[in-house]
Amino acid sequence: MLKDFFGGRKKDAAVPSEKAKKDVPEGLMQKCPNCNKIFYRKELKNNLYVCPACDFHHRLNAWERIHNLFDPDTVEEWDATLTSNNPLDFPDYEEKLARDQSKTKLSEAAVTGKGTINGFETAFCVMDSRFRMGSMGSVVGEKIARALEKAKEIGIPFIIFTASGGARMQEGVLSLMQMTKTSIAVKRFSDSGGLFISVMTHPTTGGVSASFASLGDYNFAEPKALIGFAGRRIIEQTIREKLPKDFQTAEFLLNHGQLDKVVHRHEMKRLLSSLLLMHTEGVESHE
Numbered sequence: 001m002l003k004d005f006f007g008g009r010k011k012d013a014a015v016p017s018e019k020a021k022k023d024v025p026e027g028l029m030q031k032c033p034n035c036n037k038i039f040y041r042k043e044l045k046n047n048l049y050v051c052p053a054c055d056f057h058h059r060l061n062a063w064e065r066i067h068n069l070f071d072p073d074t075v076e077e078w079d080a081t082l083t084s085n086n087p088l089d090f091p092d093y094e095e096k097l098a099r100d101q102s103k104t105k106l107s108e109a110a111v112t113g114k115g116t117i118n119g120f121e122t123a124f125c126v127m128d129s130r131f132r133m134g135s136m137g138s139v140v141g142e143k144i145a146r147a148l149e150k151a152k153e154i155g156i157p158f159i160i161f162t163a164s165g166g167a168r169m170q171e172g173v174l175s176l177m178q179m180t181k182t183s184i185a186v187k188r189f190s191d192s193g194g195l196f197i198s199v200m201t202h203p204t205t206g207g208v209s210a211s212f213a214s215l216g217d218y219n220f221a222e223p224k225a226l227i228g229f230a231g232r233r234i235i236e237q238t239i240r241e242k243l244p245k246d247f248q249t250a251e252f253l254l255n256h257g258q259l260d261k262v263v264h265r266h267e268m269k270r271l272l273s274s275l276l277l278m279h280t281e282g283v284e285s286h287e
């Protein structure tokens with residue numbers, strides 16, 4: 001009887017009470033998926049969400065990236081309320097869009113606008129992989145095309161941060177058409193003399209990697225980002241060969257001439273602002 005008494009109490013004590021559970025604020029700690037070490041979220045945030053132990057670059061959502069990169073109070077968002085409809089009557093598409101909109105507080109998978117980086121004005125598009133996996137629906141394509149047109153009119157450079165799972169399956173061929181549409185918009189922008197910089201972040205795949213993401217005057221990527229068109233398994237099955245372990249990583253692409261530089265997140269702002277300086281008309285070098 002005495003044994004039952006102690007045994008019972010011990011079991012109860014191991015379960016945290018509802019109150020104790022509530023005392024730990026949600027999202028206070030975050031585990032690094034690469035090295036499994038646990039950090040205060042604030043510590044990670046101060047380090048631009050780069051793991052202090054293993055240098056793993058955590059995914060950033062669109063506004064975190066914009067706030068990290070642009071000078072405070074300089075950002076003006078464009079086409080913030082543009083949303084997709086359901087042109088193919090795809091089952092549950094509207095519900096899925098509504099769910100992602102309330103989860104991310106975004107109208108679509110890309111945020112466009114302009115702002116300044118260390119004082120240099122530039123237009124931007126930042127994709128957000130939390131919204132339908134950053135897939136390129138007709139609104140993503142339209143926002144990119146409109147933003148490029150606007151940057152051309154104002155006469156400022158354009159920087160795009162890609163993060164995408166590829167095509168938006170619920171929009172079928174309309175999604176695929178965005179590859180052509182955005183590529184033509186980039187071409188027109190470049191023909192007018194505009195500077196177009198592409199920064200590929202984890203993951204950049206499918207139609208996005210095969211269109212505007214690879215069309216930069218400079219093509220950069222964050223360390224270890226997965227970049228590719230089709231998945232590894234599909235390619236292996238098609239060519240009947242085993243692919244190298246680091247295939248489709250930023251580093252692999254750099255070694256094979258498909259990228260200009262792999263850029264650490266801590267270096268990004270400095271590098272982009274030096275390029276903006278180099279390409280700004282009327283600025284004389286003091287060296």
Ligand SMILES: [Zn+2]
Nearest residue numbers: 032035051054
């Ligand atoms: Zn880590």
